[in-house]
Structure formats: structure tokens, C-alpha cells
Amino acid sequence: TQLLEQSPQFLSIQEGENLTVYCNSSSVFSSLQWYRQEPGEGPVLLVTVVTGGEVKKLKRLTFQFGDARKDSSLHITAAQPGDTGLYLCALADQTGANNLFFGTGTRLTVIP
Amino acid sequence: EPEVTQTPSHQVTQMGQEVILRCVPISNHLYFYWYRQILGQKVEFLVSFYNNEISEKSEIFDDQFSVERPDGSNFTLKIRSTKLEDSAMYFCASSGTGPLNTGELFFGEGSRLTVL
Numbered sequence: 001t002q003l004l005e006q007s008p009q010f011l012s013i014q015e016g017e018n019l020t021v022y023c024n025s026s027s028v029f030s031s032l033q034w035y036r037q038e039p040g041e042g043p044v045l046l047v048t049v050v051t052g053g054e055v056k057k058l059k060r061l062t063f064q065f066g067d068a069r070k071d072s073s074l075h076i077t078a079a080q081p082g083d084t085g086l087y088l089c090a091l092a093d094q095t096g097a098n099n100l101f102f103g104t105g106t107r108l109t110v111i112p
Numbered sequence: 113e114p115e116v117t118q119t120p121s122h123q124v125t126q127m128g129q130e131v132i133l134r135c136v137p138i139s140n141h142l143y144f145y146w147y148r149q150i151l152g153q154k155v156e157f158l159v160s161f162y163n164n165e166i167s168e169k170s171e172i173f174d175d176q177f178s179v180e181r182p183d184g185s186n187f188t189l190k191i192r193s194t195k196l197e198d199s200a201m202y203f204c205a206s207s208g209t210g211p212l213n214t215g216e217l218f219f220g221e222g223s224r225l226t227v228l
Binding site for chain 1: 116143145147154155156157160162167168203205207210211213214216217219220221222
């Protein structure tokens with residue numbers, strides 16, 4: 001199983017600030033997904049990145065896939081309290097089984 | 113919008129008791145999963161199910177765990193004899209094409225299991 005480390009583990013910021021969270025893998029992966037989990041709910045897909053160097057934007061969220069496809073970042077501009085949640089990166093098991101493994105997560109709190 | 117539904121939302125049980133958690137995946141999906149999340153910790157893979165059999169299971173998914181898709185719509189997780197450390201939120205998920213094909217996993221809202 002590939003190891004996915006996310007940093008920081010916890011992040012607490014004021015409304016309106018920008019932030020970046022990171023996801024790093026021990027090996028190359030073919031694609032990576034970012035999910036967001038709100039308290040008491042299951043994870044919800046935000047984006048899938050496939051190509052090295054790819055950048056995807058989702059409103060105030062910008063996702064980047066590293067050139068070497070071993071890392072990814074999520075940048076949030078002008079954070080809002082509604083952005084509060086657990087941000088998870090996840091990758092498909094490369095052994096052939098069609099499974100998804102999650103990173104350690106970044107718990108974001110945006111203070112009004 | 114189709115969604116994955118899970119029951120019960122919360123179950124409290126005594127150590128050693130059997131528990132069955134139920135899930136109704138999205139109807140045309142082919143891949144089914146159980147994950148668990150201990151309070152404050154990461155989302156951990158338990159088992160995947162495809163074509164009426166287990167595709168893969170993690171080391172957490174020992175002989176005390178089993179899954180079934182008894183009637184083509186429900187997907188159940190059974191814990192035969194619960195332990196204190198089984199206390200967690202259990203999430204069911206389903207996917208049409210699976211993550212290897214960049215398919216999205218759709219998660220239910222979870223079943224919180226508390227073992228006393």
C-alpha cells in the first residue's frame with residue numbers, strides 16, 4: 001500500500017486568508033483525487049487530477065498535481081467558514097484492485 | 113440525485129455482540145466498499161466488493177468481519193463479535209467505474225458504532 005502523507009495535519013485560519021495543504025506519496029501515482037469531509041458526513045469528491053503538472057480550479061480552490069506525479073497541493077483563496085472540514089487526498093491502489101486509499105487528512109478550521 | 117444510504121446511523125452494542133451495518137449503494141454501480149474512521153483519525157479501507165465477491169481486504173478486515181450482497185441491492189458489513197476497538201464511523205461507498213478509471217466513490221453518511 002502506498003503511503004500518502006498530508007500536511008499540515010491541522011490548520012486554523014481567519015476568514016479571508018489564503019492557505020495551501022499538501023499531499024505527498026512515497027511513489028508515483030497515475031491519478032489522485034481530493035475529497036472533503038464535513039463533520040458527521042462521508043467524504044465528497046472535489047476533483048481528480050491525472051496529468052503531471054495539471055492545475056484544476058474549482059471556484060476558490062486550486063488543485064495542482066506535481067510534475068513527477070508524487071505530490072499534489074490544494075490552495076484555497078479567501079477562505080470562508082464554509083470551507084471548514086477535513087480535506088483528504090486519495091489514490092487508487094496500483095496493484096490492480098480497484099480500491100481507493102486515503103491520506104492522513106488536513107483538518108481545516110476557518111474562523112469567522 | 114442518487115445517493116448511498118446507510119442504516120443504522122448510530123448503534124450502541126456490548127462487547128462480544130454481533131453487529132450488522134446495512135448499505136444501499138447507488139443502483140447502477142458495480143464497485144462497493146466499506147471504510148472506517150476512528151474518531152479523529154484517517155479514513156481506513158476495509159474491503160472492496162465486485163462481481164459478487166471480495167476484491168480486496170485490508171489487514172483490519174479479519175475473520176470477525178464479513179460482507180454480503182444478499183439481494184442485489186443491499187450491501188452489509190457484519191462484525192461477528194465486537195471489540196472495544198471496533199468503535200468507529202463505518203462508511204459504505206459505491207462507484208460506477210472504480211478509482212483506477214478515475215471514477216468517483218460516492219459515500220454514505222456513515223454508521224457510528226459504539227462498543228461498550
